[in-house]
Amino acid sequence: MSDNMEIKIEISENNENNRLVSVIQLGLITALQKDIISIEEAEGYLFNPFTVEKLEKYVFSMEVIAIIREGCELEDIQSLLSSL
Numbered sequence: 001m002s003d004n005m006e007i008k009i010e011i012s013e014n015n016e017n018n019r020l021v022s023v024i025q026l027g028l029i030t031a032l033q034k035d036i037i038s039i040e041e042a043e044g045y046l047f048n049p050f051t052v053e054k055l056e057k058y059v060f061s062m063e064v065i066a067i068i069r070e071g072c073e074l075e076d077i078q079s080l081l082s083s084l
Helices: 014-033 039-045 049-057 062-071 074-082
Strands: none
Touching: 014 039, 014 062, 039 074, 049 062
């Protein structure tokens, strides 16, 4: 698998954009819970500062962006939990 992956989806209505990103968020979180993907993969797909920056630029919902921002901290949370 390539280190650089780009997914390009174009939807004209902002509400549909928010819904699609929300579905992707839910899918990634579910895949994490079921150990189908790693945190690093989830961060590579969506939960990273670059994605936050892009979504802010395209005026996505603040709720959608907040979930991605929190997802950027998954690795830190995991390391804190494993140190308990």
